[in-house]
Amino acid sequence: MIQQLQPQTKRPIVYPDSDGQPMSDNTLQFQWIVTIKENLELLFSNEPNVFVAGDLLWYPVEDNNIIRRAPDAMVVFGRPKGYRGSYKQWEENDIPPQVVFEILSPGNTIKEMGAKLQFYQQYGVEEYYLYDPEKVDLGGWQRTDEQLTIIEEIQGWVSPRLGIRFEMSEELQIFTPTGERFLTFVELGQLNQQMEQQLQQERQRAEQAEARLKELEERLRSLGVDPNL
Secondary structure, eight states, rough: OOOOOOOOOOOOOOOOSSOOSSSSSSHHHHHHHHHHHHHHHHHHOTTHHHHHHHHOOOEEEETOSSOOBOEEEEETTTTEEEEEEEEEEGGTTOOSSSSEEEEOOOOOOHHHHHHHHHHHHTOOEEEEEEEEEETEEEEEEETTTEEEEOOOOTOOOBTTTTTTTEEEOOOOOOOTTTTBBOHHHHHHHHHHHHHHHHHHHHHHHHHHHHHHHHHHHHHHTTOOOTTTT
């Protein structure tokens, strides 16, 4: 009797949404991650096909849940905004993140950062920026001839993809294409409060001017003068 072998069913591969690693090691690193990610969100808020994410696992290879990275911030041109548990490249028209940012922490090792550079080079990143906020040191790499090569002069560098400008002084400063500086969440909140206060003051001045105009019209009418003539 010949025993027929049953075809083995392929087990679905699970792509976890978390690698179990903390987003940051300290408050300074966390502040920079949030500042860069949120300002990039704001910069491209009116661009429906620019996706920005922070600390999101990126899986570049289908059927492989081991090959993955979670950049501190990444920008993908050509993909719509929206919720994602992770970035599975084969479900995104096979478009890799073009720009990634990493914020260095004391816990990062040379081996780890070298592996990240190699990963970003292998899987299609066009621009890679690495900032050490404690040493105020910024490094950048740009894809040239299929390789990520160091940007020799980062001071005043303008990202070809993002249009943002990097300036180094007492700390890193990043400017939008129209010259506005990237602000922290607190600074953005303070700016919003100032704008609200200015609007409130303008409304009050308008109301006071309208009240004075009505008062003047009443005086003219009391004198027998039609203010509308």
